[in-house]
Amino acid sequence: MSIGKYLTNAGVLGSVFSAIGAAKQAQQMPRDWRRFLIWGVWAAGLALAIASAAKQQQDEEYVESLHLSAREEKAAVKARRKRRTAA
Secondary structure, three states, X not given: OOOHHHHOOHHHHHHXXXXXXXXHHHHOOOOOHHHHHXXXXXXXXXXXXXXXXXXXXXXXXXXXXXXXXXXXXXXXHHHHHXXXXXX
């Protein structure tokens, strides 16, 4: 597992850079539970971005398998039609 796919993922980069905005917003707030909520939401967004980057290759493989099965199905339908017209 290479770290490069995480460092170049737009979602992960956006989430990391959004920490600057969260920090600025947290500094201007009173010190209460809302500050923890801001950082919790930011951490959840970062976790989702990382999970998305981790699953990206599996998603691409799944889409490719769908395309392959669709092509095979088209070929099977075409072969059935060809056999019907030949008979």
